[in-house]
Amino acid sequence: MRAPDTILPLELDRVGFAAGERALLDNISLRLEAGVRTVILGPNGAGKSLLLRLCHGLLTPSAGSVRWSGAAEGEPVRRRQAMVFQRPVLLRRSAVANVRYVLALRGVPWRRRGPLAMEALERFGLAPLAPRPARVLSGGEQQRLALARAWAAGPDVLFLDEPTSALDPAAALSVEMAVQEFHASGTKIVMTTHDLGQARRLADEVVFLSHGRLVEHAPAAEFFKGPKSAQARAFLAGELVC
Amino acid sequence: MSDLSQALSVALDLVLTLDPQMLGIVRLSVQVSGLAVLLAGLIGLPLGAVLALSAFPGRGAVVVMLNAFMGLPPVVVGLGVYLLLSRAGPLGEAGLLFTPTAMVMAQTLLVLPIVAALARQVVADLWEEYGEQLRSLGVSGVGRLVTLLWDGRFSLLTAILAGFGRAAAEVGAVMIVGGNIKGVTRTMTTTIALETSKGDLPLAMGLGLILIALVTLVNAGVFLMGQWARRRMG
Numbered sequence: 001m002r003a004p005d006t007i008l009p010l011e012l013d014r015v016g017f018a019a020g021e022r023a024l025l026d027n028i029s030l031r032l033e034a035g036v037r038t039v040i041l042g043p044n045g046a047g048k049s050l051l052l053r054l055c056h057g058l059l060t061p062s063a064g065s066v067r068w069s070g071a072a073e074g075e076p077v078r079r080r081q082a083m084v085f086q087r088p089v090l091l092r093r094s095a096v097a098n099v100r101y102v103l104a105l106r107g108v109p110w111r112r113r114g115p116l117a118m119e120a121l122e123r124f125g126l127a128p129l130a131p132r133p134a135r136v137l138s139g140g141e142q143q144r145l146a147l148a149r150a151w152a153a154g155p156d157v158l159f160l161d162e163p164t165s166a167l168d169p170a171a172a173l174s175v176e177m178a179v180q181e182f183h184a185s186g187t188k189i190v191m192t193t194h195d196l197g198q199a200r201r202l203a204d205e206v207v208f209l210s211h212g213r214l215v216e217h218a219p220a221a222e223f224f225k226g227p228k229s230a231q232a233r234a235f236l237a238g239e240l241v242c
Numbered sequence: 243m244s245d246l247s248q249a250l251s252v253a254l255d256l257v258l259t260l261d262p263q264m265l266g267i268v269r270l271s272v273q274v275s276g277l278a279v280l281l282a283g284l285i286g287l288p289l290g291a292v293l294a295l296s297a298f299p300g301r302g303a304v305v306v307m308l309n310a311f312m313g314l315p316p317v318v319v320g321l322g323v324y325l326l327l328s329r330a331g332p333l334g335e336a337g338l339l340f341t342p343t344a345m346v347m348a349q350t351l352l353v354l355p356i357v358a359a360l361a362r363q364v365v366a367d368l369w370e371e372y373g374e375q376l377r378s379l380g381v382s383g384v385g386r387l388v389t390l391l392w393d394g395r396f397s398l399l400t401a402i403l404a405g406f407g408r409a410a411a412e413v414g415a416v417m418i419v420g421g422n423i424k425g426v427t428r429t430m431t432t433t434i435a436l437e438t439s440k441g442d443l444p445l446a447m448g449l450g451l452i453l454i455a456l457v458t459l460v461n462a463g464v465f466l467m468g469q470w471a472r473r474r475m476g
Contacts, residue, residue, distance in 0.1 A: 058377055078380040089375035092393045092475045101389075105379060135476025153379070 006156045007068040007080045008034035008188055010055060016063035017050055017212075025050055025212045028064070034156075037179075037189040039199045039220070042209035043235060048192040049161050051209065055190065056083050056159050079106065082155035086162040088146035090134035095126060095145050098134045099152045106153055120152040121145075124178055140171025147178045158182050160191035164198065176202060196236070200224060208232045245443075252444035257451060264445065268452055271429040274342055274416065275409035278349035282357045283402050285350075290361025291387045294369060305362065311355035316348075320418030323348040327419065340421035345429070348415040353405035360401035364394040396471040403464050407457050 010032040017025040025047045032038055032055075040048045053059045054066055057078060068077045091098050099117035108116060121127045124144045129137060134145055143163060150158055160179065164172035172195075179202060183189050193199055199206065203220035210231045216223060227233050256264055293305060325331050327339040327347075338344045368390045376386055391398065413431035420427030422436060430449045437446035 056378065058374055076380070081378075083378040085375065085378075089372055091389065092395075102379060105381060105385070133475045136474075 006034050006188075007077050008032065008156060009069050010157070011067045011069050012055070012064065013067065014064035015054060015061045015066060017047075017054060017059065018062045023212060025054070025061075028214045030207065030214060030217060032188070032190060034188050035186070037183055037202055037204040038191070038207060039203035039205075040190070040192045040207045040209065041194075041196075041199055041235070042215075044194070045211075046209040047212040048209055050212075051207075052083070052159050052161050052190065052192055056081055058083075079153075080156040081159065082150035082153050082157070083159040083161065084143070084146045084150055084163050086165055088142045090137075090142055090145060092135055093133070094131050095134045095137065096121060096130040098145060099149050102149050102153050116152060120148040123151060123181065124148045125174070138171070140167050140174060143167060143171065143175050144178060147175065147182075151182070155187060157188040157190060160189070162192055162194065165194065172198070208235070210235075249443035249447055253446075253448035253451065256444060256448040261448075264448060264452075266425065267428055267430055267433050267449065270342065270427075271410060271431070272456075274345045274429065275349055275406055277346045278409050279353055279357075279402055279406045281346070281350045282353040282405055286354050286357030286405075287361045287391055287398060288387065289354075290358040290363075291365045291391050293358070293362045294365035295383070295386055295390070305359075308355050308359045308362065312359050314352060314355060315414065316352055316412040317414030317418060319352045320348050320415035323351065323415070323419045339419065340423060340427060342420070342427060344419040345416045345427060348419045349409040349412070352412060352415055353409050356405045356408060357401055360404065361391075361394075361398055364397045364401065365390045368394050396468060396475070400464050400468065403460050407460060410456060411453065 010030075012028055012030040015025060015028045015030075016023060028051065040051060042048050050059070054061050057066070091101060093101075096114075096117050099120050100113045103113040103116055104110075118127060118130065121130050124147055126141065126144055126148055129141060129145075134142065137145060147163075158179075163179075164175050167175065176198060179189060179191070189202070191202070193202075200220070203223075205219050206216065206223040207214065208216040208218075208223065208227070208229070208231070210229075215229045216227060216232050218228070223232070224236070227236060293301065293308070323344060324339065326333050327336070327344055328334055329339075338347070365387075369386075372390065372393070376389065381389060411431065413435055416422075416427070416429050417432050417435065420429070420432065422428055422432040428436075430453050434446045434449050434453075437443070437449075
């Protein structure tokens with residue numbers, strides 16, 4: 001059971017990010033609400049992963065601010081978020097020990113870690129693999145383990161950065177089901193993908209970026225039926241966006 | 243030539259009959275170098291990890307120094323510890339010169355840069371891979387250190403054993419601070435140096451064989467463990 005309070009909504013106010021002279025993200029203002037699955041779309045190099053890292057706090061914006069509106073003053077908001085990366089980074093220990101690691105980090109008492117870790121593994125179909133070393137699992141199993149680890153942390157928000165781009169279709173599907181599981185439990189989903197089919201299946205709303213700028217932020221149905229901008233139309237038509 | 247082969251057969255005899263004098267020498271060598279490596283590991287592993295994970299002015303210079311000190315000449319370390327422990331030195335009161343304790347101190351100093359520099363490299367490489375994930379999970383500074391040292395455990399053990407190989411094989415430092423006193427501070431390497439200069443080859447050769455066997459055994463252990471770890475842990 002999650003606490004009813006949440007650190008959402010997330011507000012970005014004129015956020016910019018520059019590497020040296022080059023502006024990689026520019027003037028992005030965005031409000032992400034709880035309960036809605038947000039998918040960030042855009043051509044390669046549009047700044048999707050960068051935006052995700054700025055939201056999560058792995059990077060600090062060079063302009064503007066990222067604010068968790070629901071957070072009380074001084075609350076450790078990082079502990080209420082989780083992120084799943086394109087290539088999962090698992091510790092050199094067993095699958096179940098990887099989940100226990102996060103539980104320990106979140107201050108769960110020693111005696112409750114075992115049952116909670118197994119519950120998280122079971123939820124993502126990993127229970128039989130619990131004692132196996134995490135690093136020798138298949139790509140899809142590793143990604144599901146990364147999701148189970150995120151689940152154990154019980155986040156308000158789950159960020160996913162191209163979580164299926166290195167996986168075969170069956171493994172990708174199991175990751176999508178896992179994402180739905182998070183959504184159903186009330187966790188806010190923010191993910192990037194370059195798979196438009198996946199975006200159609202998962203998105204409630206779309207954030208469309210191009211060249212580091214926010215071009216559209218619209219409900220998914222609206223975006224896929226009739227994108228307002230020329231860039232988004234070209235992107236959906238599978239053309240090169242220049 | 244016949245002198246040499248005769249010496250070799252006496253040497254083999256000493257080894258095979260487990261000559262007590264020789265065993266005593268081997269035991270002291272292993273104890274001194276083992277203890278030195280243990281201490282160097284206790285200090286060097288956290289030190290290397292801290293160097294890999296922290297940023298402070300002058301960090302680059304420290305890393306260069308550490309890497310340079312990996313090749314520290316044992317006689318120079320021996321001289322330094324000698325000066326420290328000699329009657330007139332700052333630690334002269336303790337009366338440690340020409341004791342096994344002094345030898346452990348010297349070898350610890352000799353091995354410490356190796357362990358710390360290799361640990362720094364291992365932890366820095368792991369941080370490349372783990373950094374974003376650990377920051378995402380909200381792992382604190384000490385937590386990062388412990389996590390990375392544990393995940394680098396197999397590579398780090400290699401570093402430790404490399405340190406043991408160097409300590410067991412050096413002669414300069416233990417000679418200077420130990421004094422090569424028979425039955426007290428005489429190690430394999432100092433014995434070999436002494437007996438060779440006296441022209442008494444069998445004991446020197448016997449100990450040489452044991453030393454080579456020991457170092458080979460340690461390296462074989464490292465190799466097998468590395469293979470096992472890669473297969474098992476990925």
